[in-house]
Amino acid sequence: MGMQQQIQEAAINALQQLSGKPFTAKDFQINKTKPEFEGDYTIVLFSLLKPLGKSPDALGNELGKFLLEHNAELFSSYNIIKGFLNLVVSDGYWTSVLSRNYNDVCFGTGAQKHKKVMVEYSSPNTNKPLHLGHLRNNFLGWSIAEIYKANGYAIVKTCIVNDRGIHICKSMIAWQLFANGATPQSTNTKGDHFVGDYYVKFNDEYKRQVEELISNGMDKATAEKEAPIMKATQQMLLDWEAGKPDVMELWKTMNSWVYAGFDETYKRIGSDFDKAYYESNTYLLGKKTVEEGLQKNVFVKKDDNSVWIDLTADGLDEKIVQRKDGTSVYMTQDIGLAQQKYEEYKIDESIYVIGDEQNYHMKVLQLICKKLGLPYADSIYHLSYGMVELPTGKMKSREGTVVDADDLLNEMESVAQQKTEELGKVKDFTAEELKELYKTLSLGALKYYLLRVDPKKKMIFNPEESIDFHGHTGPFIQYTHARIKSILRKEKAQRNEVQETPLLPLEKELLITLESYPTILDQACKEHDPSHIANYVYHLAKTYNSFYTEHSVMNAESEEKKQLRLLICEFTANVIAGAMQLLGISVPERM
Numbered sequence: 001m002g003m004q005q006q007i008q009e010a011a012i013n014a015l016q017q018l019s020g021k022p023f024t025a026k027d028f029q030i031n032k033t034k035p036e037f038e039g040d041y042t043i044v045l046f047s048l049l050k051p052l053g054k055s056p057d058a059l060g061n062e063l064g065k066f067l068l069e070h071n072a073e074l075f076s077s078y079n080i081i082k083g084f085l086n087l088v089v090s091d092g093y094w095t096s097v098l099s100r101n102y103n104d105v106c107f108g109t110g111a112q113k114h115k116k117v118m119v120e121y122s123s124p125n126t127n128k129p130l131h132l133g134h135l136r137n138n139f140l141g142w143s144i145a146e147i148y149k150a151n152g153y154a155i156v157k158t159c160i161v162n163d164r165g166i167h168i169c170k171s172m173i174a175w176q177l178f179a180n181g182a183t184p185q186s187t188n189t190k191g192d193h194f195v196g197d198y199y200v201k202f203n204d205e206y207k208r209q210v211e212e213l214i215s216n217g218m219d220k221a222t223a224e225k226e227a228p229i230m231k232a233t234q235q236m237l238l239d240w241e242a243g244k245p246d247v248m249e250l251w252k253t254m255n256s257w258v259y260a261g262f263d264e265t266y267k268r269i270g271s272d273f274d275k276a277y278y279e280s281n282t283y284l285l286g287k288k289t290v291e292e293g294l295q296k297n298v299f300v301k302k303d304d305n306s307v308w309i310d311l312t313a314d315g316l317d318e319k320i321v322q323r324k325d326g327t328s329v330y331m332t333q334d335i336g337l338a339q340q341k342y343e344e345y346k347i348d349e350s351i352y353v354i355g356d357e358q359n360y361h362m363k364v365l366q367l368i369c370k371k372l373g374l375p376y377a378d379s380i381y382h383l384s385y386g387m388v389e390l391p392t393g394k395m396k397s398r399e400g401t402v403v404d405a406d407d408l409l410n411e412m413e414s415v416a417q418q419k420t421e422e423l424g425k426v427k428d429f430t431a432e433e434l435k436e437l438y439k440t441l442s443l444g445a446l447k448y449y450l451l452r453v454d455p456k457k458k459m460i461f462n463p464e465e466s467i468d469f470h471g472h473t474g475p476f477i478q479y480t481h482a483r484i485k486s487i488l489r490k491e492k493a494q495r496n497e498v499q500e501t502p503l504l505p506l507e508k509e510l511l512i513t514l515e516s517y518p519t520i521l522d523q524a525c526k527e528h529d530p531s532h533i534a535n536y537v538y539h540l541a542k543t544y545n546s547f548y549t550e551h552s553v554m555n556a557e558s559e560e561k562k563q564l565r566l567l568i569c570e571f572t573a574n575v576i577a578g579a580m581q582l583l584g585i586s587v588p589e590r591m
């Protein structure tokens with residue numbers, strides 16, 4: 001139990017005993033005390049004045065005295081400033097936290113919840129390589145899964161691969177027209193890049209054909225429909241749906257090239273999945289659900305045989321769930337896949353990591369599931385995130401201007417090398433050690449930069465800014481960890497019990513920050529937001545650096561202080577490593 005929760009419980013008990021009235025945590029606020037005032041935590045009294053009929057000073061004094069008298073192990077003093085009761089937590093409490101937890105590499109993790117949570121992320125298309133937007137998706141999905149795991153949940157990581165449809169056929173047609181039998185192997189090209197190049201070639205040729213038809217007198221709308229390459233693509237989709245052997249063979253071959261490329265990138269960024277679903281296996285799902293919905297009068301069939309649901313009473317609109325030819329739409333497929341996931345894993349929560357352009361779709365999906373009375377409807381959670389842009393603007397797949405994930409990773413390693421060499425502190429590293437260090441720093445910089453922002457916000461990614469060793473970055477935190485490890489290589493604490501010694505302000509601030517980690521971890525889980533952990537660990541590293549600048553560890557003013565600070569160093573290193581691991585970031589032992 002964190003200090004904030006302990007104060008809350010102590011205050012509730014005190015208020016009930018003093019007044020004889022019931023109170024809950026919702027009846028008052030507890031905040032960290034502002035730096036300009038004496039104290040560690042503050043109870044805001046204003047909401048309690050009216051129900052208790054007391055002035056701020058009278059209530060503050062009464063509550064403060066009670067807390068000191070009955071919780072002497074927690075509090076050493078209090079003061080009241082204009083309706084705020086500021087509590088000073090005793091040094092003994094903070095040193096006891098240090099003694100108990102300094103060497104606990106799992107500090108902050110929660111008890112087993114006996115609940116299963118599925119996190120779906122990545123969701124790539126097999127017509128192009130992973131790009132910067134996919135990286136934010138992967139990092140968010142992987143991190144939130146690990147945060148849930150640290151909070152005691154059983155986790156299933158899944159991915160839905162969009163491996164069918166007109167966009168896939170575009171790459172296939174372009175390969176037939178322009179490849180002359182080329183393969184990733186014959187061109188020494190990574191498979192997903194190879195196929196993605198043909199997607200761009202399709203759009204270049206399509207644009208050329210449309211312009212040619214327009215120049216021959218055809219209007220634009222007709223030209224876009226009549227362009228030979230588009231008509232060939234639409235025929236290929238029909239052939240795929242009919243299972244035409246040569247089309248199926250080409251589809252399987254080109255997808256296998258893409259999967260090999262994806263696997264390389266996933267391994268490089270540390271993304272993994274327990275189960276992959278494929279749209280080619282799920283696009284027929286949901287038909288049975290449509291029949292059940294018709295029987296329950298949730299859906300209605302129109303004169304042209306199409307099936308719809310009317311959501312206007314819910315502030316939305318009418319939504320088609322089955323085309324007039326009996327084929328499924330994306331909504332139907334998603335309902336069917338959600339049902340399949342639930343039947344396979346009996347999950348208690350299903351988290352979809354999907355961009356905010358799908359907010360409406362996900363809202364409709366959950367609403368339809370609720371109206372159908374499906375058992376998993378309330379467990380659906382859309383972890384919506386904003387798009388990532390570069391300083392140069394938006395990315396466009398069709399025009400080949402998307403920032404490819406592999407190219408970005410290569411650029412980041414190059415920037416990491418340049419910045420590290422500028423510092424000039426790695427002269428004793430071997431070539432292999434340097435290679436690993438650049439990889440660790442570059443991936444840490446990229447992940448941290450994309451995860452430090454609230455997922456709901458759009459963001460601009462700047463590679464140079466992300467690898468600043470002195471800024472709000474992953475490498476700054478990694479460097480802090482390496483600095484601590486350098487101290488601990490020289491000497492470790494000889495005692496595991498902290499001797500009675502008054503805490504200096506920065507020693508205390510660091511211990512307060514460390515003690516709050518389990519609360520931050522719990523908050524990140526409840527709010528589906530890894531940025532809480534990212535910003536916490538930056539604050540921790542910054543606080544440690546202030547402490548380190550102000551107070552010597554190895555040449556402390558007394559042996560007691562030296563032992564105390566060595567334990568603080570070990571505790572800090574463990575929490576930094578644990579928090580960064582939940583973001584998918586490794587911390588080097590030396591830099």
